[in-house]
Amino acid sequence: xxxxxxxxxxxxxxxxxxxxxxxxxxxxxxxxxxxxxxxxxxxxxxxxxxxxxxxxxxxxxxxxxxxxxxxxxxxxxxxxxxxxxxxxxxxxxxxxxxxxxxxxxxxxxxxxxxxxxxxxxxxxxxxxxxxxxxxxxxxxxxxxxxxxxxxxxxxxxxxxxxxxxxxxxxxxxxxxxxxxxxxxxxxxxxxxxxxxxxxxxxxxxxxxxxxxxxxxxxxxxxxxxxxxxxxxxxxxxxxxxxxxxxxxxxxxxxxxxxxxxxxxxxxxxxxxxxxxxxxxxxxxxxxxx
Amino acid sequence: xxxxxxxxxxxxxxxxxxxxxxxxxxxxxxxxxxxxxxxxxxxxxxxxxxxxxxxxxxxxxxxxxxxxxxxxxxxxxxxxxxxxxxxxxxxxxxxxxxxxxxxxxxxxxxxxxxxxxxxxxxxxxxxxxxxxxxxxxxxxxxxxxxxxxxxxxxxxxxxxxxxxxxxxxxxxxxxxxxxxxxxxxxxxxxxxxxxxxxxxxxxxxxxxxxxxxxxxxxxxxxxxxxxxxxxxxxxxxxxxxxxxxxxxxxxxxxxxxxxxxxxxxxxxxxxxxxxxxxxxx
Numbered sequence: 001x002x003x004x005x006x007x008x009x010x011x012x013x014x015x016x017x018x019x020x021x022x023x024x025x026x027x028x029x030x031x032x033x034x035x036x037x038x039x040x041x042x043x044x045x046x047x048x049x050x051x052x053x054x055x056x057x058x059x060x061x062x063x064x065x066x067x068x069x070x071x072x073x074x075x076x077x078x079x080x081x082x083x084x085x086x087x088x089x090x091x092x093x094x095x096x097x098x099x100x101x102x103x104x105x106x107x108x109x110x111x112x113x114x115x116x117x118x119x120x121x122x123x124x125x126x127x128x129x130x131x132x133x134x135x136x137x138x139x140x141x142x143x144x145x146x147x148x149x150x151x152x153x154x155x156x157x158x159x160x161x162x163x164x165x166x167x168x169x170x171x172x173x174x175x176x177x178x179x180x181x182x183x184x185x186x187x188x189x190x191x192x193x194x195x196x197x198x199x200x201x202x203x204x205x206x207x208x209x210x211x212x213x214x215x216x217x218x219x220x221x222x223x224x225x226x227x228x229x230x231x232x233x234x235x236x237x238x239x240x241x242x243x244x245x246x247x248x249x250x251x252x253x254x255x256x257x258x259x260x261x262x263x264x265x266x267x268x269x270x271x272x273x274x275x276x277x278x279x280x281x282x283x284x285x286x287x288x289x
Numbered sequence: 290x291x292x293x294x295x296x297x298x299x300x301x302x303x304x305x306x307x308x309x310x311x312x313x314x315x316x317x318x319x320x321x322x323x324x325x326x327x328x329x330x331x332x333x334x335x336x337x338x339x340x341x342x343x344x345x346x347x348x349x350x351x352x353x354x355x356x357x358x359x360x361x362x363x364x365x366x367x368x369x370x371x372x373x374x375x376x377x378x379x380x381x382x383x384x385x386x387x388x389x390x391x392x393x394x395x396x397x398x399x400x401x402x403x404x405x406x407x408x409x410x411x412x413x414x415x416x417x418x419x420x421x422x423x424x425x426x427x428x429x430x431x432x433x434x435x436x437x438x439x440x441x442x443x444x445x446x447x448x449x450x451x452x453x454x455x456x457x458x459x460x461x462x463x464x465x466x467x468x469x470x471x472x473x474x475x476x477x478x479x480x481x482x483x484x485x486x487x488x489x490x491x492x493x494x495x496x497x498x499x500x501x502x503x504x505x506x507x508x509x510x511x512x513x514x515x516x517x518x519x520x521x522x523x524x525x526x527x528x529x530x531x532x533x534x535x536x537x538x539x540x541x542x543x544x545x546x547x548x549x550x551x552x553x554x555x556x557x558x559x560x561x562x563x564x565x566x567x568x569x570x
Contacts, residue, residue, distance in 0.1 A: 129407030
């Protein structure tokens with residue numbers, strides 16, 4: 001029983017990390033249809049931003065979260081403005097462009113800062129482990145769980161309760177008609193991309209004390225993020241939440257029964273099978289045929 | 290381990306290469322011998338899927354000889370960074386020692402998550418062949434303290450060559466940089482390569498000739514005198530075992546009093562590497 005509860009808690013933790021990383025991609029892919037292969041590099045930039053603020057300015061992780069968001073969001077805005085805005089309605093070119101941007105970012109970081117692994121300090125207040133429902137859980141993982149849900153709530157509010165969000169939803173439905181109504185699509189796209197990039201940066205900063213910081217850390221995350229978004233259903237925020245926790249529990253559970261290598265393979269297989277029978281993912285948005 | 294492996298137990302390529310870094314069997318078996326001196330006998334292995342999986346039967350035999358047993362084996366993909374399931378298994382299996390061969394980013398992630406989970410290195414230390422000063426710098430002294438590493442070289446090793454090496458390294462790359470067994474072997478192998486090439490006429494410089502010329506080459510490396518064994522092209526090294534400290538350096542606990550002959554096929558009974566190639570005995 002103890003182990004069962006431990007497993008549930010572990011799965012929730014893995015799921016919350018998946019949600020953190022996939023939320024930004026869900027916005028970008030879901031609303032703009034842009035397959036952003038540089039998403040992992042935005043995560044990496046966030047982790048390096050956390051290291052830079054800590055190493056050079058002495059700021060702790062929690063204090064530097066807002067500046068990290070802004071820094072990575074500005075990078076995202078620049079990429080959207082100067083690379084992606086020229087590639088509207090050209091999805092294949094967008095894939096290639098974001099892949100190239102990802103490579104450039106990786107190597108730029110390696111050239112500027114060096115390829116060594118970097119250290120981001122866990123905030124002291126969150127560095128213990130505590131008992132929850134009878135099992136030992138690191139406090140930081142509990143913090144990540146609530147941070148993921150908080151960011152999801154923030155994103156949902158932005159999408160559904162603000163003017164910008166409404167404009168974005170209008171553009172998603174029909175860009176031309178929205179433009180007729182006076183919505184500046186270019187500006188909304190740029191802001192949305194920047195927001196998605198900023199979320200990815202926050203994810204990178206938040207997971208960096210538990211993992212390591214290296215220029216290649218992003219490649220693992222982008223695969224996981226796409227799995228979550230595709231399974232959950234494009235354009236569905238709720239789908240992203242559900243699929244990240246389903247995948248988290250699934251990989252945690254299989255990893256406990258077998259090992260992590262088998263878990264990774266089986267989860268991928270499960271997604272492939274599900275997509276075969278339900279290509280639109282778990283949650284679909286209903287459109288008029 | 291086959292002679293195709295150079296550095297950290299990872300296969301680099303399949304052409305015959307010069308393995309000059311640590312040899313998994315020498316450092317691994319030395320680690321086994323020390324761990325048998327503790328009053329412990331339950332071992333859990335956390336492994337990355339490298340060639341070391343084939344080392345398993347030999348490790349188990351060696352452990353049995355010293356009165357230990359393997360309670361569990363755990364494999365994670367290379368580069369994996371989510372260790373919560375593995376740590377759950379540590380908790381449920383309660384081994385006395387965890388022998389880990391994860392490399393690179395995974396080492397940092399494993400140690401940090403081990404520490405965040407509140408596990409105690411006094412009761413369940415991790416012994417590895419791959420945790421070096423570099424990884425300790427990236428995981429922080431707190432996460433590193435109390436775990437063990439077996440390697441031929443540590444930055445704190447006292448010798449005139451090492452002091453010169455560390456000083457020069459810091460001058461070139463920055464005072465906050467650390468040397469480790471990978472950078473040290475890269476350093477001395479460059480000089481051995483130079484020795485080999487100097488023996489050849491300019492027109493004869495080809496890889497097979499360099500390989501033959503390096504047989505028997507010797508020099509005083511930062512770790513001590515090293516030599517390329519002609520029979521198998523592995524290096525005579527000085528194995529050591531050290532405990533990591535919270536200041537980012539190691540404390541050497543046990544070191545070999547003489548250099549050790551490399552036996553790359555020690556884990557495969559009945560096979561010996563000679564100058565003519567691999568032979569069955």
